[in-house]
Structure formats: C-alpha cells, structure tokens
Amino acid sequence: MGENTKKTIKTIKVDMDKCNGCRTCEMICSAFHAVPKYSSVNPARSRIRLIRHPLRDIYVPVHAGEYVNAECAGRDKYVINGKEYEECAFCRASCPSREEFKEPDSGLPLTCDMCEGEDEPLCVKWCLNDALTYEEREEEVEEDEIKAQTEMEIGLEALADRFGLEKITDAVARMREKEQ
Amino acid sequence: MRYAETGFNLEIDLSRGNIERVESDPELTKHYLGGLGTNAKILWDRVPPEVEPFSPENVLIFSAGLLCGTPAIGCNRTIVSTISPQTKLMAFSMMGGFWAPELKYAGYDRVILRGKSPDLVYLWIKNDQVEIRDASHLKGLGATETAELIRQELNEPKAQVASIGMAGENRVYFASIEQGRSSASRLGIGAVMGDKGVKAIAVRGTKDINIAQPAEYLELCHEVMEYIKWRNDNPVPGVMTIMQGIGSPQEMKVHDEKWHTENFMWGNTRVRRKDFWNEEVEQQWTKTMDSMRTRFISCYNCPMECGATITPPGQPTYMMKCFSKLTYTMAAFSDLDFGLKIAQRATEYGVDGFSAPQVMAFAVELYENGILTDKDMSGMPSDNEGRFYWLLDRIVRREGIGDVLANGTYWAAKEIGGGAEEYAHNNIKKHEQLPLKLSMLNPIYFLMYCTGEKINITQIEGQFPQAPYPKREEREAFVKDWFQVPDEKFKQYFLDWEPRGENSNPYYPTVRMSCEIVDWQEMMHYIDDALGMCAGLSSFPLKPPYHIHNYPKFITAGAGIEMDEAKLTKAARRYRTLVRAVNIRRGMRRADEKPPENHWKKRFPELEKDLLDTYYRFKGWNNDGVPTKETLHELSLDYVTEDFIKRGILTDNDGDGLSDETSVKDKSK
Structure with a gap:
C-alpha cells in the first residue's frame, strides 16, 4: 500500500x-x-x-x-x-x-x-x-496507484501522439502474443 | 455573415397558405436597428392608411429585437406590431418571456403575417421546417391551455408558444397575445391575430446566433451583470419602494400595497380611498399572496424575478407579472383573493390587464347610473364579484352587452349613448389609461401623456424621477452616481427642482427642460424596443444597467454595426419619427394629443399650449404634430415627405422655418 x-x-x-x-x-x-x-x-x-x-x-x-x-x-x-x-x-x-x-x-x-x-x-x-x-x-486517494496510472497514461499518450493510436494498439497486441 | 440578427424574415400569406423565408437587407438594420424600428418601416411600406385593422391587407409582425438571443442580459423581447382595432393607429406591444430568442435560434428575426386564414390554424416553426397546422380542436381554449396542448401534440416540450384565448378569437379590441410568463397586451393586437385566424405560433430553434466581437461583447455583459448585482444591493433612496430597484415593479414580491391602493383610483378610475390600507388588509392580502404564489420566475436570460406562478385554490396555475395583481381587485372594489382568481380566467381568455378591468368597471357604473338597464344586463348576478365574472364571460364571447363592451370604453360609450361618453373618461387616443387621477399638473408628464405613441405612460416614463426630492442634500446624493444621463445638464435640472416655490411644478422644470427630459426618456424606450431589451433593465427604472453610453458599444460589438451615441440617437429619432408618420398618415393630429380631461385637477391651458408648441418644434414637427420636410430629410425619410405631399398632408412649398423660430424663442428666455 x-x-x-x-x-x-x-x-x-x-x-x-x-x-x-x-x-x-x-x-x-x-x-x-x-x-x-x-x-x-x-x-x-x-x-x-x-x-x-x-x-x-x-x-x-x-x-x-x-x-x-x-x-x-x-x-x-x-x-x-x-x-x-x-x-x-x-x-x-x-x-x-x-x-x-x-x-x-x-x-x-x-x-x-x-x-x-x-x-x-x-x-x-x-x-x-x-x-x-x-x-x-x-x-x-492512494498516491502510488494514481502516480503509476498517471505516468503510464502520459507515456501512452505521448506514444499515441507520435505513432498514432492504431500502431500502438497493434504493438500491444503483438507484445501480448509473444508473451503467451 | 450576419451578427446578432439572422438576416431572414419569415413571410406568411395566410390567405394562400404560402410560406417564404426571405433574406433581409442589412442596410435596413443599420437604418432602423430591428425590432420596432424595422416593424415601423414594414408597416409604412406595406399598409397604406386606407387599410382597416381587420382587413387581410393589415400585417401582423412578430419581431425579435436586434440583440435578442445574444448574451445581453434581459434582452428577450418580441415586438408585435400591427394596426390597432381600437385606436386605428399603429400598435406596438411587447412581450418578454422566451419566444424572441427561440425565434432567433430557429433562424429568423421576425415573422410577418398577412392575409387571413379561412380556418383556425397555428404555425409551427422548427428551424427550416415551417408548417401551417389545423387548430380547429383548439378553438375556444385558453391561451395557456393551448400552449400546453400544442407542446404535447408536437411532442416538443421546449417549443415556445405565443397564443390567443377566446378574446383574441372573437376580436375583442383589448385582446392580448400570451406567451410564457409574458403577454403583448395593449391595443388589441390579439384581436388582429384572431382575425387572421391564427390561434398560436409555436417555435423551436437549435441554430447559432453569431456575435461580431465576442470578447468585447462579453466584457460589456459582465459590466452589466456587476452593475445589476450592485444595484440590487443599493436601492435608490427617497422614492417609493417599487421605484427603488430595477426590473419591472416587483409586484409579486411586495406585500405593502399602501401606495397603490391609496393613490391609484378604484372602480371606474374615480374613487380614491385614502385610508384604505391598514394592518388587517395587509395581513389578509399577505396571506392570500403567500398561499397562492408558488415561485418567482423570470424571462429568458434575466436574473430579475418580476413574475410569479400563481395557483388559486381549485384553479389551474398561471403566470402573473406586475400590476395586473391589483387592476381587477381595484376595479371591482374587492380584495386580492378575488383579483388573483379572476386574473387566472382573464389570462386564459387573453385580455389586457389594464383595459379589461376598466371596461368592466365602466359597465357596472353605467348600470348603477341607469344608462345600462336590466334588459341590457339580463342574467347578471347581483353580487359585485359575480358581476365581474359575468361581464368578463360576456365580453370575451361577444354575447349581448359583451359585444358592445368588447370594443373598449370609447367605442362602447358611443354605441350605448345616453350620456355614456361621460363615463369613458380615462382614455387617450381611444385607449384606456392607468387608473390615476392627480392634483397638480406635471409638465413632463403632460407631454408624455399627450405625445406618447404607445399610448401608455409606463412605456415612455422612466429615467427622470417622477417627483422632486424635498432636500437639496438628497438631490445632491442622487446625482452623484447618475452616470446614465446623456448630458450633465439633466443633473442640474434635478438639483434645482423643488417641491414648492418658484422652481416647482407646473412651471419648473421649464418648458424647454421638460422637452429635453421627455425626449431622453422616450428615446430610451424606443432603443429598447428596437434591440429587444426589457424596459425593466433600461428605460423604465431609475439608474438602470443599460443606457445611452453603453448601448452603442453593445450594438457595435454584438451586431457589428459601427455605432456611437450620436448615430444611435439619430437612428432612434428616425424610426420614432416613422412611427409618427404612420399615425399621421392615418389621421392622427394635435387634437388627438391630450391627456384625459380630469387627469389633473389643476390645469394651465396657456402653459400646456406652450409645452406642446415647443415640444413639437423641438421634435421637428409642425404645429399640428406632423414631421416637417426638413426633419424628414435630415433623417433620410424623404420617402415619407413624398407620400405626405401626395396626400396633401404637407405641401410642396412647406418651408417651415422652425429652426429660426426656436432660436428666437430661446434667445427671449
């Protein structure tokens, strides 16, 4: 916590x-x-x-x-x-x-x-x-949770701005496949 | 792009069932501003003086003011103009409420009705879709009832509906048009709507109104808002309660009616009850109001709460405002309980809250004096209040004596004869006035009563206090923050005005000062009526938030029309003169411009003549009240001159030389 x-x-x-x-x-x-x-x-x-x-x-x-x-x-x-x-x-x-x-x-x-x-x-x-x-x-509210959430969202938003949301989604999908 | 206005009129020919959306000329707005100004131009162009009020050639215009629908607080008025069946002159009654902004959002500045529908119809305007719909199922229904039913059958709870009741359908000369918490009541415009076969106009709009200079405009609105707040916290001292604040007189809030009940006249405007108000009455009336009033309510985009929803026990809820609270009560020598109850029925019937009670009191007086007989009044109950209900029912149906009374006291007296004319004693230009009878002539009010073409004192008075303050220190305090004056000299006029002695009524304010004061007060009303601003935030109360110094900025930033005080003053003068021209062409002359004979006990014929002579010259009218060629030319109204010459109202070589005469007179003072 x-x-x-x-x-x-x-x-x-x-x-x-x-x-x-x-x-x-x-x-x-x-x-x-x-x-x-x-x-x-x-x-x-x-x-x-x-x-x-x-x-x-x-x-x-x-x-x-x-x-x-x-x-x-x-x-x-x-x-x-x-x-x-x-x-x-x-x-x-x-x-x-x-x-x-x-x-x-x-x-x-x-x-x-x-x-x-x-x-x-x-x-x-x-x-x-x-x-x-x-x-x-x-x-x-619990700070760590919020902080982590916020940081991740900021990062994702920046990536989306740079590459477009579609490419990010595709990349995430590929990452998930590799993991499985 | 057009700013503040939409740039489109809706032209509806009811005889042919034809509907057209017509783009208007932006130049017209620059000249006449919109609202009343543009209405006057349309009436001048389209309705020659031969046209009778109930002719298909008469037009009925519902115009949203120029700034309606913009963020300008309190700007929500519809200006309804036509030829009055009662006065046969131009009628321009206004209503607040919600209708004008909704029309703007639907994409129109005004609706112009001409012709006559063979069957009772209502109009449904939803943005670009406009329909003439059957209203046979609404025949005979109340104005409020009608509005509710139309909203239901269209499944449009947000539609704003202007409607008439039975009085309008039956062409009662003092029939109103009701809408939301407001009504356009004076001068029988509801009768013209009924004559055209239009029960209601429902409107719903979801389009944009554009602002020319958004940031500047909002800043102006903020200033007004801050001033409203300040003004609500700082009532004007030294005047009676209802004149201290802004908004319409706060009749729904005020319980203390000592001033009205003891200074206004009862019955057929004759009886003053000097010791009427006492604790018992106050308690009883307060209880009545508190038990029937549900909520204070407002018009569109306005924080003032001048109206209220009223629910008399066992009767439907209705919306009331202002002085109709007392007109029925006082006409019938009754109490507030009666007044609020009968007003519910009167609102559904759609009658003017000033004229209707007066006409009924007039009938009762004629009956009590044997001029109307049991035969005329067959079926009338014997109790006082029952008589008023009975008369109201007869009038709006035009049954029996009601058919005669439905034309108002002037025409009814003529028809009844046998001395009845003596009883129709409170009219100007055939129109019933406020129930007021006073002692000493007030030169400012004399001019306003004579020359006001709305023919209603509340529609011309306002900016200048009604009476002098007793002490100089009080006057000095009053003028300190009186920045609304168009010129510093008005402060001096007020400072020097004394209740007694040399500088008191009727010879002070002097003739010249009186002309200037009246001209200022009237101009503010005319500007309001073009812009659609409620008089309650501008021309009517003392020290209002809108005035000649900020209006030009509102027009510039809102409508994108370059405006300054001089240009605005001139524009207002232009369409004010055009209203007069319409009436002059219909036969109005100096002889018609007089207050009721008994309005003041102390009269001064020579002074009164001087006042009117000088005021006419001041306005640029000849000695018969007709605008001169020079005046018309200066105001770019040469087309009026042409028409006047053709009709023999002015002659080709009418060099009036008025300006010379005025200057001679001024020097002699």
Whole structure:
C-alpha cells in the first residue's frame, strides 16, 4: 500500500428551489464553448439543460455527464412533494434515448467540463439567484496507484501522439502474443 | 455573415397558405436597428392608411429585437406590431418571456403575417421546417391551455408558444397575445391575430446566433451583470419602494400595497380611498399572496424575478407579472383573493390587464347610473364579484352587452349613448389609461401623456424621477452616481427642482427642460424596443444597467454595426419619427394629443399650449404634430415627405422655418 494523497472533487450544487427558470446557464455555456470563445450562442449546444415545466413548478438544471451508447433497460420516475419528474430528469448521461446533450447538427455527445481554465463554471457565475453554486472538496486517494496510472497514461499518450493510436494498439497486441 | 440578427424574415400569406423565408437587407438594420424600428418601416411600406385593422391587407409582425438571443442580459423581447382595432393607429406591444430568442435560434428575426386564414390554424416553426397546422380542436381554449396542448401534440416540450384565448378569437379590441410568463397586451393586437385566424405560433430553434466581437461583447455583459448585482444591493433612496430597484415593479414580491391602493383610483378610475390600507388588509392580502404564489420566475436570460406562478385554490396555475395583481381587485372594489382568481380566467381568455378591468368597471357604473338597464344586463348576478365574472364571460364571447363592451370604453360609450361618453373618461387616443387621477399638473408628464405613441405612460416614463426630492442634500446624493444621463445638464435640472416655490411644478422644470427630459426618456424606450431589451433593465427604472453610453458599444460589438451615441440617437429619432408618420398618415393630429380631461385637477391651458408648441418644434414637427420636410430629410425619410405631399398632408412649398423660430424663442428666455 502506498501513501494517501488528496484529489480535488469539483461539484456543482443545484438548488432547484432557487431556480427562476431563466436559462441563462444554457446561454452562457453554449457561448463559452463556442469556437472562438463567445462567438456564438445556441442553448441547444449547451452542456447544461434546464428541464422546465413552469405550470407544474418543475425546474431541474442538469449537467451533461458521460456519453453512453445504450439506453437503460428500464427507467425511473420520481415524485417529490407531489410533483412528478419525467423519466431521465435527474440523469446526466448523453444517451440514445434523449435529445439532450448532443450537438444539434452532428449529433455528437456533449460533456460538461466544468469550464476548464475558469475560476468556476460559467453557469454558476452567471446564475445570480444561487440556484447553482460551486464546491470543491478534497478526497484522499492512494498516491502510488494514481502516480503509476498517471505516468503510464502520459507515456501512452505521448506514444499515441507520435505513432498514432492504431500502431500502438497493434504493438500491444503483438507484445501480448509473444508473451503467451 | 450576419451578427446578432439572422438576416431572414419569415413571410406568411395566410390567405394562400404560402410560406417564404426571405433574406433581409442589412442596410435596413443599420437604418432602423430591428425590432420596432424595422416593424415601423414594414408597416409604412406595406399598409397604406386606407387599410382597416381587420382587413387581410393589415400585417401582423412578430419581431425579435436586434440583440435578442445574444448574451445581453434581459434582452428577450418580441415586438408585435400591427394596426390597432381600437385606436386605428399603429400598435406596438411587447412581450418578454422566451419566444424572441427561440425565434432567433430557429433562424429568423421576425415573422410577418398577412392575409387571413379561412380556418383556425397555428404555425409551427422548427428551424427550416415551417408548417401551417389545423387548430380547429383548439378553438375556444385558453391561451395557456393551448400552449400546453400544442407542446404535447408536437411532442416538443421546449417549443415556445405565443397564443390567443377566446378574446383574441372573437376580436375583442383589448385582446392580448400570451406567451410564457409574458403577454403583448395593449391595443388589441390579439384581436388582429384572431382575425387572421391564427390561434398560436409555436417555435423551436437549435441554430447559432453569431456575435461580431465576442470578447468585447462579453466584457460589456459582465459590466452589466456587476452593475445589476450592485444595484440590487443599493436601492435608490427617497422614492417609493417599487421605484427603488430595477426590473419591472416587483409586484409579486411586495406585500405593502399602501401606495397603490391609496393613490391609484378604484372602480371606474374615480374613487380614491385614502385610508384604505391598514394592518388587517395587509395581513389578509399577505396571506392570500403567500398561499397562492408558488415561485418567482423570470424571462429568458434575466436574473430579475418580476413574475410569479400563481395557483388559486381549485384553479389551474398561471403566470402573473406586475400590476395586473391589483387592476381587477381595484376595479371591482374587492380584495386580492378575488383579483388573483379572476386574473387566472382573464389570462386564459387573453385580455389586457389594464383595459379589461376598466371596461368592466365602466359597465357596472353605467348600470348603477341607469344608462345600462336590466334588459341590457339580463342574467347578471347581483353580487359585485359575480358581476365581474359575468361581464368578463360576456365580453370575451361577444354575447349581448359583451359585444358592445368588447370594443373598449370609447367605442362602447358611443354605441350605448345616453350620456355614456361621460363615463369613458380615462382614455387617450381611444385607449384606456392607468387608473390615476392627480392634483397638480406635471409638465413632463403632460407631454408624455399627450405625445406618447404607445399610448401608455409606463412605456415612455422612466429615467427622470417622477417627483422632486424635498432636500437639496438628497438631490445632491442622487446625482452623484447618475452616470446614465446623456448630458450633465439633466443633473442640474434635478438639483434645482423643488417641491414648492418658484422652481416647482407646473412651471419648473421649464418648458424647454421638460422637452429635453421627455425626449431622453422616450428615446430610451424606443432603443429598447428596437434591440429587444426589457424596459425593466433600461428605460423604465431609475439608474438602470443599460443606457445611452453603453448601448452603442453593445450594438457595435454584438451586431457589428459601427455605432456611437450620436448615430444611435439619430437612428432612434428616425424610426420614432416613422412611427409618427404612420399615425399621421392615418389621421392622427394635435387634437388627438391630450391627456384625459380630469387627469389633473389643476390645469394651465396657456402653459400646456406652450409645452406642446415647443415640444413639437423641438421634435421637428409642425404645429399640428406632423414631421416637417426638413426633419424628414435630415433623417433620410424623404420617402415619407413624398407620400405626405401626395396626400396633401404637407405641401410642396412647406418651408417651415422652425429652426429660426426656436432660436428666437430661446434667445427671449
């Protein structure tokens, strides 16, 4: 066992009671991720989506999580304080069963990157009603394991950059054959 | 590439069922900016004065403001323009909400409807796919209900829907268009939509809006955001609570209604109840609001929470904003419980929250004074609140007396006769006004009431405090951070304005100062209405985040149109003059420009004449309120001159020499 070390966990706390439904989070997310930065706006490209039904008082801002290539075998509905939330309302996946979290033109999946390089995610910064707040916390992880993993990945990435991923995969396959 | 705007209009001929996507001329945007400005140009070009509001030749334009859909906070307004059935003049009502940005993302700056559909239809716009769809199953349904059903049947929960209720279908002259938490209510544009056979326009867009100078634009937006935060923490002292902050007056949040209930008029705008507000009322109304209000809500890209979802017990939820909270309550001499409940039904029917209660109170007063009789009101319940529900139901269906009342107090009084005209006492240009009656003439407000072409005081007032501060030190503190003024002299005007004595109403601010103050206030509203900015963050509140100094930068960085203060001022003046030209061509003249006779108790005919004479000259209009040839030429509106000459409104040799006269007058002061 190696020594323990700290890892930063980035969290956006969503207070649905404070959401006023304005969709500024969607707007600024799409602008920030435009290329060049802020050169266009299109909430349909946003990595945060507000699931919003004012007449049912439903306001759920959801950040795009990882892409998955299959839908769930079954789905859940939640009822909270008498309000029924739609299937997938709290799910962050970009998946075949929903329109959310895909580029409207290419269909490519979108993932929230917490606005890397900024002090805090811009959806948080632009939410003046504090429905979204940013929190960082440290978690302890085993250092050696992480270190080894990181080193190996950096090395592999460098090799992939130089020779292309396909050649690396082939080489690994050949190495495995030799070993057997 | 086009920036901020999409560069495309959607032209829909409802008679033929023809839909076209037409590229617009970028030069037009430079001249008229978009929104209201471009709408005025389209109305001028396409709707000659002979065209009646309910003619297929009338057009109904839904225009997104120039900067809608960009990161500019609070820029979300749709400007709906047409010819009003009530005033027969140009109507341009606005709505916030979510519709305008969605239209932009679908790839259009505006939708222009002409002709009439033989059957009730709704329009479905999804990016490049645009359909005219059958709406026969939606006939008679409420505006909010309709929007929900359309989203369901299209399976498009994110579609934004602008719709009319029964009032619009039945061409009630004060029918609104409802959308999200907003509505375009004034001047009967919902009736024109109903006349065209259009129940709703649903839109969903997933395209980009481009920004010309992204980094600069974001920096401007950040400045606005920081100022909003600062302004929310620093209310303006010395004015009544609802004027202290920014946004629309925070009627959904404020419980203390002493000021409104004791200063605004009750019933048919006649009765002032000076000692109405007490602890018991406050407790009861607070309880009502707290029990029915579910959540504060906002329009697209705006942190202000000017609206709320309201759920009266046993009734569907609806969305409310601003002063419709009290208009029904006060028209009926009732309480907030009644007001919030009847407003639910009124919102579904789609009626204007100012005109509708006033028309009903007018009918009740006519009945109480024997001008409307039991025969006219056959079936009306005897209890006060029941009467209002009954009247509302008759009006939106145009049943019996409702058919007469559905034309608003001006036209209804004419038709009823027997002295009824005396009771239609709160109109300007045939349009119902806020329920306000005051004592001493305020020269600034006199000009705004007379000449405002939105014909609604909240749509022209704003930047200059409504009343002087009692103490000089307070005034000095007020002007200290008043950087929104277009010129330093406005600070001096305010500093010298006293509640009593020589420098007080009605002779101070002087005639000339009043002209300048009105001109500034009006200009800010006109700029907002072209850009699609909510008046609540700009032209309406004191010390707003948007003003004449940062707007040109927003236009330059956002739309890529080189702009400065002088150019923007001129552009606003151009389309403001064009709005007037549309109305002048339809017969509006000086004689129409007057406040309700009883708006102020103390009137000053000579001063009022001087005010209007001077203001007309200041604006470059002749003594009848018609823009002069020189003015039109200066604003590159020579095509208006040509038309005016053809119609005999101006003559070929109308050398007006106004500038001389003005300078003579100035010297004499």
